[in-house]
Amino acid sequence: MQSRTPASRTGRPRSAAADTAILAATREALVELGWSKLTLGDVATRAGVAKTTLYRRWAGKNELVVDAVAELFDELELPDRGSLAADIEGVVLQFAAILARPEAKSGLMAVVAEATRDDALRERIRASIVDRQMRLVLAGRARAQRRGELPPEPDPAEAARTGDLIFDVVAGAVVHRTLVSGQPADEEWVRSFTRVLLLGLTSSAGTAQEAAGPPGTRGTA
Amino acid sequence: MQSRTPASRTGRPRSAAADTAILAATREALVELGWSKLTLGDVATRAGVAKTTLYRRWAGKNELVVDAVAELFDELELPDRGSLAADIEGVVLQFAAILARPEAKSGLMAVVAEATRDDALRERIRASIVDRQMRLVLAGRARAQRRGELPPEPDPAEAARTGDLIFDVVAGAVVHRTLVSGQPADEEWVRSFTRVLLLGLTSSAGTAQEAAGPPGTRGTA
DNA sequence: GGCTTTCGCTACGACTCGTAGCGTAATACC
DNA sequence: GGTATTACGCTACGAGTCGTAGCGAAAGCC
CATH class of the missing domain: 1.10.357.10 (Tetracycline Repressor, domain 2)
Incomplete structure (x- = not known):
């Protein structure tokens, strides 16, 4: 979704469970706090991950919320x-x-x-x-x-x-x-x-001018 | 707009020029910075007023921007x-x-x-x-x-x-x-x-079901 | 002149941001 | 099994913004 792993085959893989937990926590925070009072630190706490993990996967609040809402x-x-x-x-x-x-x-x-x-x-x-x-x-x-x-x-x-x-x-x-x-x-x-x-x-024949209103009452504005 | 002066007749009146300057500065900041990077301190500087004057007239960023946009x-x-x-x-x-x-x-x-x-x-x-x-x-x-x-x-x-x-x-x-x-x-x-x-x-006669599509091609979902 | 309210200015604690650094954990390659 | 590589949790940090308080000065009404 937010990160491709095309070339990187070695190393510890990213936790897929963390992804779902973070997105769910984001939606939960949106419900309780709304957009303006939602902070990434709070989302990290709710998801049970470190704040730095969030910043490693998403550029910021905007991208995170887009992904969280998209699942809806x-x-x-x-x-x-x-x-x-x-x-x-x-x-x-x-x-x-x-x-x-x-x-x-x-x-x-x-x-x-x-x-x-x-x-x-x-x-x-x-x-x-x-x-x-x-x-x-x-x-x-x-x-x-x-x-x-x-x-x-x-x-x-x-x-x-x-x-x-x-x-x-x-x-x-x-x-x-x-x-x-x-x-x-x-x-x-x-x-x-x-x-x-x-x-x-469905009444797609003719233009709006022909379809709307009786003739003779318009055109002289 | 944002403050009624019904009972208060005495004292120094609020500057009407400050109001227009603040709202204009708000729109200017919206153009240059956008909503998220707009700060009340910056608006105050642009308008040539003190930040405290802004808070005396508007409860916060939301109300200020509503008034600034409404004038458009x-x-x-x-x-x-x-x-x-x-x-x-x-x-x-x-x-x-x-x-x-x-x-x-x-x-x-x-x-x-x-x-x-x-x-x-x-x-x-x-x-x-x-x-x-x-x-x-x-x-x-x-x-x-x-x-x-x-x-x-x-x-x-x-x-x-x-x-x-x-x-x-x-x-x-x-x-x-x-x-x-x-x-x-x-x-x-x-x-x-x-x-x-x-x-x-204008084609308000009849229901959508009657008006849309040839008869006989529907109803058996 | 006296009263009242607004204004500009400064300063402040509280909060969030985004990043850096470190040690540790988990996987792939050999 | 050993090693390289990446992700993770944690802590700490400077920078920036918030909204408020306090003060003296200014601008109107009586």
Whole structure:
């Protein structure tokens, strides 16, 4: 995860148990203390390892928390629920359940904030957290296209753009609902959101100007 | 903003110039140092005031940055651009332009992360930043209803729910695009987003299950 | 002029950071 | 089994920040 052992074959190997203990201790500290009051010394004590061991494996608090939070998203799955609407509702509810956990709340947003000034950290987040979610979006779309619920996209560039758009809308809405508005993304909300999203994606003929509003009431601003 | 002077009439008044200098220095420090390396001592030096003056007016870094970032959103406006689509595109582009500024990026997400464990801070953010954006959403919807582009909502509770939904979708998508995906919410993206959103809101007849996909291809998961 | 509050300044203990140094433990190679 | 190599736990350290206290001076109202 955070360290490759490609060339080093000799010497004492790193303890894998220490890794899991440290990441678990990090999540525990995130729950109890939150991001700002979390210290690496405290995490080391909780994990039962020396503080120097932490610094040998991770560059700092940012990288450690990214890895600790990333494991939360391992449970994301996309089982075939029979329809695109059911697939979306299912995965959004899963995503919302993870985001509702306090270690995800306080940790994820903090490292995203730090990543605005640290390209390496941004890349780490993308590789270990965001990409996994993105793959679910693409898999769900491909499945819907096989079902005939979404039209096939001949242009790969255009397909990538709409994939990015869907991802930002879905993930952004859930994150904003949970963290900024501070309200739960429960089943009722997810149903309403899925309805709006699906209508927006399936009524894809014509432009927004043609689809929205009666003709003759616009254009002269 | 951060201190009421309702009862205190006597004594030396607080310097209003110090307030603006401190908030400007805070944004400057956010740009140069980012959230994590920003210290109140440094802000005080930049602003030309004593560190103790900062602590007399703000409880800490969180509250100071909220106030400093909130001023960035003062420029948000919703002029009548003739159609709902144009109104949405205009305000989303404004919002994206503000979020693209480095002081907003690093500051806003950090205080939102802190707010997950601090109810008072969350309320401060809501009152000084989120509410202003929410009012724009409601004003835009009301204008679109007057134009006939959106159906009137008889049930006030239902109207509030859809208002919250729209807000989370719009703000969340822009924030996620800008901060997580790390790509600009430029005109092309905003047009695509507006198209999806408008189609989702205007094709409001029927449920998602009825609207999405050909019949007969689902329901047997 | 007297009262009240704010301001700038200095100093302080407490805390965290990240690193260095040391002796020891665990594995690979011969 | 011996040796080289790496990881580990522990201690200690300078550097930096935090938030507060105390002081004299300044700037307003009565």
